[in-house]
Amino acid sequence: MSAYRDEDPRIHDIKTRIRVVPNFPKPGIMFQDITTLLLNPKAFKDTIDLFVERYKGKNISVVAGIEARGFIFGPPIALAIGAKFVPLRKPRKLPGEVISEKYILEYGRDCLEMHVGAVKSGERALVVDDLIATGGTLCAAMNLLGKPVSC
Numbered sequence: 332m333s334a335y336r337d338e339d340p341r342i343h344d345i346k347t348r349i350r351v352v353p354n355f356p357k358p359g360i361m362f363q364d365i366t367t368l369l370l371n372p373k374a375f376k377d378t379i380d381l382f383v384e385r386y387k388g389k390n391i392s393v394v395a396g397i398e399a400r401g402f403i404f405g406p407p408i409a410l411a412i413g414a415k416f417v418p419l420r421k422p423r424k425l426p427g428e429v430i431s432e433k434y435i436l437e438y439g440r441d442c443l444e445m446h447v448g449a450v451k452s453g454e455r456a457l458v459v460d461d462l463i464a465t466g467g468t469l470c471a472a473m474n475l476l477g478k479p480v481s482c
């Protein structure tokens with residue numbers, strides 16, 4: 332049964348397909364494993380469709396996917412809403428000139444990078460990832476997209 336009276340029934344099924352692995356990768360972390368969701372084509376498609384239904388026609392020209400799991404969900408959403416896909420990558424993966432943003436994770440520190448020129452001033456962007464824990468990664472992504480670039 333759905334937790335919320337008006338919840339889309341697809342959401343309940345999607346929730347049941349995400350495996351929760353206690354104490355991975357460290358004691359105390361309840362790891363939300365989306366690889367089990369990807370094994371079911373209907374649940375995977377429903378996940379993409381829910382985002383497409385929410386964001387299509389909202390004048391979004393950029394879908395920014397966060398490495399690594401935002402690279403699974405971001406591209407199909409970008410194609411369906413007619414936006415470009417911009418990868419936000421971990422350090423030293425992008426070959427061109429980059430801008431960077433450091434952040435703190437639930438279990439460590441990291442940094443995101445984006446190619447200079449991938450997003451133009453004034454564009455409307457949707458950031459896609461699999462999950463928010465502390466919100467640090469999402470904040471870093473938003474800071475990166477909002478950074479002024481002088482070139």
Ligand SMILES: O=P(O)(O)OC[C@H]1O[C@H](OP(=O)(O)OP(=O)(O)O)[C@H](O)[C@@H]1O
Pocket residue numbers: 397398399400401435436437441460461462463464465466467468469
């Ligand atoms: O809200 P936060 O506390 O910032 O955590 C959420 C982030 O953590 C995970 O990625 P992770 O950094 O483990 O990288 P990975 O996808 O490359 O394994 C997840 O995919 C999010 O990007």
Ligand SMILES: Nc1ncnc2[nH]cnc12
Pocket residue numbers: 360361362363364437438462464
């Ligand atoms: N609890 C969690 N499950 C999956 N990925 C994560 N990244 C950070 N925290 C996580």
